[in-house]
Amino acid sequence: MKRALTAALLLGLCLSLASPAAAAASPDSGKTLVAYFSCTGTTQTLAEYAADILGADLYEIVPAEPYTDADLAYYTGGRADREQNDPSVRPAITDSVEDMGQYDTVLLGYPIWHGQAPRIISTFLESYDLSGKTILPFCTSHSSGIGSSDDDLHPLAPDADWLDGTRFAAGTTREEIAAWLDERGISPDAPIGAFDFEKRTVMLNSGYEMPILGLGTYSLSDEECYNSVTALLQAGGRLIDTAYMYGNEAAVGRAVRDSGVPREEIFVITKLYPGPQYAAPEQAIQEALDKLDIGYIDMMLLHHPGKNDVKAYKAMEQAVSEGKIHSLGLSNWYVEELEQFLPQVDIMPALVQNEIHPYYQENDVIPYIQSLGIVVQGWYPFGGRGYTAQLLGNETISAIAADHGVSSAQVILRWDLQKGVVVIPGSSDPDHIRENLDLFGFALTEDEMARINALDRGEKHDWY
Numbered sequence: 001m002k003r004a005l006t007a008a009l010l011l012g013l014c015l016s017l018a019s020p021a022a023a024a025a026s027p028d029s030g031k032t033l034v035a036y037f038s039c040t041g042t043t044q045t046l047a048e049y050a051a052d053i054l055g056a057d058l059y060e061i062v063p064a065e066p067y068t069d070a071d072l073a074y075y076t077g078g079r080a081d082r083e084q085n086d087p088s089v090r091p092a093i094t095d096s097v098e099d100m101g102q103y104d105t106v107l108l109g110y111p112i113w114h115g116q117a118p119r120i121i122s123t124f125l126e127s128y129d130l131s132g133k134t135i136l137p138f139c140t141s142h143s144s145g146i147g148s149s150d151d152d153l154h155p156l157a158p159d160a161d162w163l164d165g166t167r168f169a170a171g172t173t174r175e176e177i178a179a180w181l182d183e184r185g186i187s188p189d190a191p192i193g194a195f196d197f198e199k200r201t202v203m204l205n206s207g208y209e210m211p212i213l214g215l216g217t218y219s220l221s222d223e224e225c226y227n228s229v230t231a232l233l234q235a236g237g238r239l240i241d242t243a244y245m246y247g248n249e250a251a252v253g254r255a256v257r258d259s260g261v262p263r264e265e266i267f268v269i270t271k272l273y274p275g276p277q278y279a280a281p282e283q284a285i286q287e288a289l290d291k292l293d294i295g296y297i298d299m300m301l302l303h304h305p306g307k308n309d310v311k312a313y314k315a316m317e318q319a320v321s322e323g324k325i326h327s328l329g330l331s332n333w334y335v336e337e338l339e340q341f342l343p344q345v346d347i348m349p350a351l352v353q354n355e356i357h358p359y360y361q362e363n364d365v366i367p368y369i370q371s372l373g374i375v376v377q378g379w380y381p382f383g384g385r386g387y388t389a390q391l392l393g394n395e396t397i398s399a400i401a402a403d404h405g406v407s408s409a410q411v412i413l414r415w416d417l418q419k420g421v422v423v424i425p426g427s428s429d430p431d432h433i434r435e436n437l438d439l440f441g442f443a444l445t446e447d448e449m450a451r452i453n454a455l456d457r458g459e460k461h462d463w464y
């Protein structure tokens with residue numbers, strides 16, 4: 001739960017999730033840069049993990065004269081050997097970091113070459129004024145430790161605040177890098193749980209970024225689902241919510257694969273269902289992976305509390321450690337259920353997905369969940385089947401919509417986002433799907449938010 005505690009603390013720094021202004025990057029810290037040099041890709045992989053986890057910028061130190069295999073063959077008196085023997089060598093770098101001033105923290109990655117950092121790291125350090133910046137070195141090697149390679153770099157940026165470096169072996173996992181960053185107190189650029197309205201994403205406590213709006217696929221047939229996911233992806237939407245129970249995971253997967261959108265840009269959520277799936281969760285997870293057939297699952301939720309839910313969650317935790325699932329969450333868990341469940345598991349859920357709409361606002365539940373560093377997502381944003389016409393036709397909502405020249409649906413979704421609630425409205429109509437993504441050309445005032453908040457009736461429209 002260590003990461004979860006950090007997440008909750010971070011969230012404390014950013015208490016107000018209610019307004020887009022409050023959702024901007026943390027005000028007191030500059031950005032983080034992950035700079036690295038890598039000839040055979042080992043250091044590069046770890047640098048990419050770190051940048052991804054932190055939401056940091058990535059900069060590759062590229063030599064003006066590339067290193068050939070012969071240059072790298074060590075103990076041959078080749079180029080790398082010669083450079084390492086001469087501390088005054090400064091191999092040229094092709095380009096430079098744009099505006100180094102914007103960074104507070106620099107992670108610096110390099111391979112160990114004869115016990116030291118390659119000389120091009122010296123070139124890099126001497127190219128900038130790094131005074132006042134925190135530098136965290138990390139290296140990869142065949143077998144050597146970091147040795148004095150990090151300390152020996154200090155004189156090249158004497159006024160920087162150097163943290164102790166760490167050596168990693170080839171094959172170090174993303175989770176190990178996340179744990180290392182957490183231990184070193186290096187936190188994501190975007191505070192966990194805060195919505196970034198520019199990027200339209202939220203940083204999860206798992207270290208992954210998730211889009212804050214997307215598509216729900218409940219009750220969509222295979223064909224409708226395929227077409228809806230395709231329409232969403234074409235319109236720029238990147239978040240899709242499905243479930244074993246919806247029977248359309250295969251259609252979601254097919255639409256994702258056919259879309260031409262890079263896999264890593266898309267975020268797919270699916271769910272295990274109580275009963276046989278919770279009783280045999282390993283098979284159920286494999287079934288979801290097979291049906292989706294998109295490599296990994298971005299997030300898996302438990303559909304609702306039920307017998308064997310802890311057992312199912314623990315199987316999902318195992319799948320996270322194997323890289324099959326990236327993030328975990330729960331659906332239809334409320335305060336009491338969370339209080340009972342959380343002490344029994346190791347990975348803090350990244351998300352809780354509950355029924356949320358203007359007639360059922362969960363105003364007690366949402367702040368509690370957010371205070372744990374867990375992101376909240378709402379299902380049935382328009383009140384659910386049988387209630388949609390009534391909610392969209394609500395006088396207050398219609399009046400606000402008319403004032404902004406948008407639809408009632410857009411007003412409700414925007415209200416959710418301004419409350420820090422991720423939205424996944426279901427639709428099989430491409431026009432509605434596009435409209436539901438178009439939420440950034442207007443903002444609700446405090447007064448308008450208050451008028452919608454006043455519509456709460458505590459009226460649940462489904463039994464979960």
Ligand SMILES: Cc1cc2nc3c(=O)[nH]c(=O)nc-3n(C[C@H](O)[C@H](O)[C@H](O)COP(=O)(O)O)c2cc1C
Pocket residue numbers: 037038039040041042043044072073074080081110111112113114115116140141142143144145170
């Ligand atoms: C010139 C040279 C010298 C090296 N010296 C060492 C060494 O002293 N100790 C060690 O464990 N590995 C040594 N290695 C292996 C690299 O440190 C290791 O393969 C590293 O992970 C490569 O990182 P990269 O793939 O990011 O380039 C050396 C490699 C080269 C090319």
